[in-house]
Amino acid sequence: MTREAVLITASELAQRLAADAPVAILDVRWQLSEPDGRAAYEGGHIPGAVYVSLEDDLSDHKFSGRGRHPLPSGRSIEAAGRRWGITEGTPVVVYDDWNRAGSSRAWWVLSAAGLRDVRILDGGLSAWIAAGGELESGTVTPEHGDVVVGYDDLYAGALPTLDAEGAAALGARLLDARAPERFRGEVEPVDAVGGHIPGARNAPSTGLLGDDGRFLPDADLVRLLGDADGVYCGSGVTASVVLAALASVGVDAALYPGSWSEWSSNSGLPVAVGPE
Template identity: 70%
Template structure:
């Protein structure tokens, strides 16, 4: 796979504004999602980047009818194709995804669309807070798109994934959760506290500067290390996508463990580590 560059993964607010000012066709997707507020539609309708279409991480970037794959199972590729067309995604037109909370929602959208085989998807660096242009309220209903996905199964799509067995065996496994959850001090969501043995804690928020933009390439390389065979997980595969995006800006195709800790901890036979 050809090595990605940072500007192929991220787009700045200035660059997006320039595209819109020039009348360039671009599909903008608003992926508001937070652990405490998973439905971001009301926030979206109160104000969003002009032309942006709301995307539900819970309902459109996950398939909760699937069991055994954690709290946010990946959707099928054909389901992604159907919702992407509803969002107005068209062949040959770039897609920009953004959120308003630690790049979690936009990173998940980037991962799902890219894994499905949709090209030219970029994350708005800094999220909504970086946008200094106009804001519009209400909902946007676009003309239907015509995009076609290349992969019907995202677990074996255009981006690498890990099973539970592969996750514990990968050379470098990064855990994107907060340190207290990694150590097992607390576990507010899943039934077991701790982490996968051998994993290293790299909180996803630690990859962002104070303004919410991703750290520089040099800084990211320092935090993430130089291993090529890298896997990432979190609680349910959402914030781990932030690590995958960050590594992609360095040209590293990290593998996502989609089920993450919610899948791992559901099997009492799997080992659990605690502490640092």
């Protein structure tokens, strides 16, 4: 992939809307401390954007033992995509208002389901506002779409994934997208055990963004990420930010969907603490 295939700027999106070009816009607001972003969406969103719940639509919590945010099935994404108004062949733009976490998760899930034209709004909602973009309030209910997904099992979908054994085998080619203090095991606000997968390197997802919330230039991303074949985080959400950054510079790395929440729940797996 290239940067242009993964990301779209606010000005590019505005031009598409001004030209009345087909596009499905999804608002994926989510934060670890505030997982339900519907109220924020209803208070003001990009015109025409449909709200997407990361917890309900981009995860399937009926699975146990697969971490805090198990991947949904392709069939559920197809049904949701049609509800969001996505029609076959229509470009999709996803955005959020917090560290590109929600939008990157949507980008990964939709791409893994087989959608070929999904892009993240670089800089998120703040970039749209900074570019002079207008907001509308309330809820958008689009006409039903007809999108068809190509994969039912996203663990074996269009994008590569890892299980615990595969993640352990990567060593330093495995990146941990969490904050440094969580990686080192100094604090762990969510999961039962602190630390990281032995051999992994720390590449905090927030360190890949500039002060304006946009992804850093390609040269900086290459320098920060180096050689990587896989990425994990706490539960497979912020790892998608790192995967998007890697994809934007032409590196196709795999997601460990269960991530630390799955790994740390298995007492038989080793835990490393401290720096790399």
